[in-house]
Every structure is written in structure tokens, then in C-alpha cells.
Amino acid sequence: MSNAAEQTQVVLNNPMPETPGIAGSSSMELFYRRSHFWGRLTLFVIILMSLVPPLYISFVMDAHPGWGVIGTGLVGYASFIGIMWILEPITYYPTLGVAGTYLAFLTGNIANMCLPCSSAAQKAVGAEPGSEKAEVAGVFGIAVASLTNIIILVIMILGGTYIISVLPPFVESMFGFILPSIFGAVLGQFAYRTPKYGIIALIIGMAVLFAPIFSLIKIPICVALTIAVVLFMEKQKGNLNG
Amino acid sequence: MGDILQIANSTVFWIFAFIVVAIVAFQAIIFLWIASRSAGQADMNPSEVRTAIRSGFISSIGPSFGIAIILISLIALIGSPITLMRIGIIGSAATESSAASIGASAFGAELGADNFPIEALAAVMWTMFLGGTGWLIVTMLFTKSLGRTQQKIQKHNPKIMAGVSLAAMLGAFAYLASQQMITSMNHAVAGIISVAAMILMMKYADHRNISWLKEWALGFALLIGMTTGYLTTFIL
Numbered sequence: 001m002s003n004a005a006e007q008t009q010v011v012l013n014n015p016m017p018e019t020p021g022i023a024g025s026s027s028m029e030l031f032y033r034r035s036h037f038w039g040r041l042t043l044f045v046i047i048l049m050s051l052v053p054p055l056y057i058s059f060v061m062d063a064h065p066g067w068g069v070i071g072t073g074l075v076g077y078a079s080f081i082g083i084m085w086i087l088e089p090i091t092y093y094p095t096l097g098v099a100g101t102y103l104a105f106l107t108g109n110i111a112n113m114c115l116p117c118s119s120a121a122q123k124a125v126g127a128e129p130g131s132e133k134a135e136v137a138g139v140f141g142i143a144v145a146s147l148t149n150i151i152i153l154v155i156m157i158l159g160g161t162y163i164i165s166v167l168p169p170f171v172e173s174m175f176g177f178i179l180p181s182i183f184g185a186v187l188g189q190f191a192y193r194t195p196k197y198g199i200i201a202l203i204i205g206m207a208v209l210f211a212p213i214f215s216l217i218k219i220p221i222c223v224a225l226t227i228a229v230v231l232f233m234e235k236q237k238g239n240l241n242g
Numbered sequence: 243m244g245d246i247l248q249i250a251n252s253t254v255f256w257i258f259a260f261i262v263v264a265i266v267a268f269q270a271i272i273f274l275w276i277a278s279r280s281a282g283q284a285d286m287n288p289s290e291v292r293t294a295i296r297s298g299f300i301s302s303i304g305p306s307f308g309i310a311i312i313l314i315s316l317i318a319l320i321g322s323p324i325t326l327m328r329i330g331i332i333g334s335a336a337t338e339s340s341a342a343s344i345g346a347s348a349f350g351a352e353l354g355a356d357n358f359p360i361e362a363l364a365a366v367m368w369t370m371f372l373g374g375t376g377w378l379i380v381t382m383l384f385t386k387s388l389g390r391t392q393q394k395i396q397k398h399n400p401k402i403m404a405g406v407s408l409a410a411m412l413g414a415f416a417y418l419a420s421q422q423m424i425t426s427m428n429h430a431v432a433g434i435i436s437v438a439a440m441i442l443m444m445k446y447a448d449h450r451n452i453s454w455l456k457e458w459a460l461g462f463a464l465l466i467g468m469t470t471g472y473l474t475t476f477i478l
Binding site: 039043056057065072074086089098101107120122123124129130131132141144147150154157173176177180181185188190192194197198202204218223224231239240 | 296309360407429468
């Protein structure tokens with residue numbers, strides 16, 4: 001309890017580095033302007049690039065399967081993934097920030113890599129969630145993670161079958177537990193100063209998990225409920241009064 | 243399947259794959275530059291920048307290998323360069339293998355079957371590549387308006403934004419962890435142990451003011467959780 005209160009104090013008393021002076025605010029404006037420009041540009045280029053391989057196999061290699069087939073495949077896929085196209089960016093935006101969103105949605109593996117690396121970087125420099133320092137520290141974390149990931153992917157693709165064959169089999173079995181370990185560790189990272197909120201989030205998580213709701217909207221619902229409960233409790237404590 | 247993999251592994255697709263890899267790397271480098279130009283104004287000194295970079299690197303090694311190990315299963319189905327293109331940008335082994343099998347069945351073929359015509363590979367590629375652009379298009383178009391909304395809230399009451407980001411993180415990971423932990427007793431142990439390991443390390447690091455432990459904490463917690471989960475398979 002005393003920890004929770006202390007955390008709240010820290011979070012709420014220091015949401016931003018002082019009041020940014022003229023230089024400060026204009027430079028963060030520059031940060032956002034650059035992020036939007038380069039983020040949109042790189043996404044646009046990769047969207048165009050995504051069209052090249054299918055167009056190539058259809059019309060250069062002359063193996064077009066027919067637009068009907070393509071439509072059927074896309075509709076089938078979009079019927080359960082389509083909602084994630086919209087919900088995931090909105091759900092993860094509050095934690096990733098502007099630049100983090102552009103990075104994470106290009107490189108992928110948001111929950112199991114980008115968010116954990118962003119929060120690790122933020123915690124390592126002692127930045128409080130929601131502050132400008134957290135946003136910039138998170139960008140370093142995700143950008144480095146994206147680079148590391150793509151390098152490891154290339155190495156594994158080029159030498160993958162060989163590497164897998166020399167690894168002892170227990171390593172592969174251990175990696176079967178990587179997801180609960182990552183998610184648990186990140187939960188611990190955010191809950192360690194406010195155990196009460198961590199427990200509340202877990203209860204909400206379990207309840208939503210077993211609730212008879214359409215499964216793809218469960219994460220956004222869980223996030224929305226946790227935000228509502230935490231804001232309500234902060235308000236009760238009088239911590240949100242401007 | 244042999245013929246189709248020969249096509250899927252042809253030079254042209256390798257060239258496409260390396261263009262995609264180059265764009266991803268370019269974006270990461272550009273954002274490192276953007277962030278370092280604004281680090282001072284965001285109250286980060288150069289040594290904190292190095293700390294953030296180091297902890298991003300350390301924390302990404304485990305997940306990256308996890309992702310890489312899963313992708314081996316895709317290579318057998320759609321070849322190396324296409325796998326690299328699909329996993330390197332938005333998309334995970336789970337989404338891409340479901341897209342691949344839906345694309346194949348739309349053509350009336352089955353992934354991995356002996357009789358797999360090149361047109362079926364084309365149907366698979368259309369489904370995966372167009373399907374993946376959904377996230378990219380939404381992010382490209384709407385991040386700016388999300389940013390404006392955030393700035394409005396920030397101006398109105400900055401304390402709310404701090405509460406929202408903390409709660410959003412807790413909510414997302416409480417759900418993801420719960421979902422994994424109900425898979426089996428071993429998964430539950432792995433999850434609980436890594437939560438506990440993380441809390442203990444972070445508390446200890448705070449208490450003794452050990453900053454390097456905060457950088458390594460995620461990697462350690464991951465390793466401890468995975469090892470314990472694996473070891474319990476011998477008893478549970």
C-alpha cells in the first residue's frame with residue numbers, strides 16, 4: 001500500500017520534465033514532426049513494396065490465380081484479422097507513443113518484443129510512464145530491438161536449419177515457455193511499484209479471458225477496463241486534480 | 243512441394259527480401275537519429291541514451307531468438323525469402339501461417355501438399371502480403387490523429403496521461419499473461435516465476451540503486467521463467 005502511494009506520487013508529480021521552455025517545446029515539436037514524416041514515409045514505401053512480390057508472381061511469372069481467388073483469401077483472412085488492423089494500433093498507442101507506433105507496426109512482434117524493450121529502456125533510465133522522457137527512451141529501446149531482430153532473422157534465415165540442428169533439443173523445449181515468461185516479466189516490471197494495480201489488472205485479465213466475449217476484442221476491453229479502474233482509483237485519491 | 247520451393251527460393255525473391263530488410267533497418271536507424279536529436283529536450287543525458295540503447299538490445303535478444311525459432315516452421319512451407327519478408331515486417335508466425343493456409347484453400351490447395359501449383363503459391367502470397375498491409379495502412383493514416391488526441395489530453399491534464407499509459411500496459415500484459423498461463427501448469431509456473439523474479443530484481447535494484455540490474459532484469463526474468471517452466475515438465 002505504501003509502495004502504491006509512493007509510486008503514484010512519483011508518477012503524478014513528475015509527469016513531464018518541468019514546464020518545457022520555448023526551446024524545449026519547439027524541439028519536442030520537431031521530434032513529433034520528424035517522427036510523423038519519416039514514420040509515414042517508411043510505412044508508405046513498405047506498403048508499396050508489399051505489392052511487388054505478389055504482382056511479380058502473378059504477372060511476370062504468369063501464375064495469376066484469378067482475382068476471385070485472391071478476394072476469397074483476403075475476405076477469409078480479414079474476417080478474423082481485420083478488426084486487429086484497427087484495434088491494435090489504438091490499444092498499444094498510449095504505451096508506444098507516436099514514434100514507437102511507427103516503429104512497432106513496421107517491424108511487428110509488438111507485444112512480445114517492442115513493448116517489453118520499450119519499457120525496459122524506460123525503466124533503465126528511470127522515466128515515468130507518459131512523460132516525454134519515457135517516449136524518447138522507448139524509441140531507443142524499440143529501434144534497437146527492431147535492428148537486433150532483423151539481424152537475427154537474417155542470420156537465422158541464412159543459417160537457420162544448420163543452427164537448429166546443432167542446438168541441443170532442450171533449448172527448443174525451453175523456448176516453448178518464452179511467451180508466458182515475457183508477458184509475466186513485463187507485468188512484473190510495471191506492477192512492482194504498484195502491486196495493487198497489478199493484482200487488479202490480473203483479475204480483470206482473467207475475468208475478461210473467461211468472459212463469453214468475441215475473442216479478438218478481449219485485449220482492448222481488458223485495457224479499457226483497467227484504464228477506467230485505475231483512473232477511478234486515482235480520482236478517489238484526489239491525484240488527478242489538475 | 244519441391245518445385246514450388248525452388249520457385250519460392252529463386253533469386254528475385256531474395257532480392258525483394260533484402261529490399262524489405264533494408265527498409266526496416268533504415269527506419270530503425272532514422273528513428274535512432276530522431277530520438278538522439280531530441281534526447282536533451284526530453285531530459286535524457288548522453289549516458290542515459292547509452293543505457294536505453296543497451297537495455298533495448300539486451301531485452302530484444304531473447305524475444306528475437308524466440309521469433310526466429312518459430313519461423314523455421316514457415317520456411318518449409320513458403321521458402322526462406324518469403325518467410326523473411328513476412329516475419330521481418332508486421333506479422334508473426336501465427337498470423338502468417340493462418341494467412342498462408344487460408345490463401346491456399348481459397349485456391350483449393352493444401353499447404354505442404356505434394357500437388358501444390360505455382361498459382362496456389364501466388365494466392366498464398368496475395369493473402370499474406372495484402373493482409374499484412376492492413377496494419378500498415380491504419381498506422382500510416384491514423385497515428386497523427388491519435389497523437390493530436392493525446393496532446394489535447396496532455397495539455398488539459400497531464401496526470402491523466404501518466405495514469406492511462408501505466409494502466410494500458412498493466413491491462414494488456416495482465417491479459418496476455420493470463421492467456422498464456424492457462425495453457426498448462428508449466429506455463430502457469432513460468433509466468434508466475436517470471437513475474438516474481440522481475441519484481442524481486444526491480445525492488446532490489448531500486449533499493450541498492452543498481453542500474454545495470456534494471457537493464458538486464460527482463461533478460462534474466464525471461465531466462466529464469468523459461469528454465470523453470472522447462473524443468474517443471476519433468477515433475478508436473
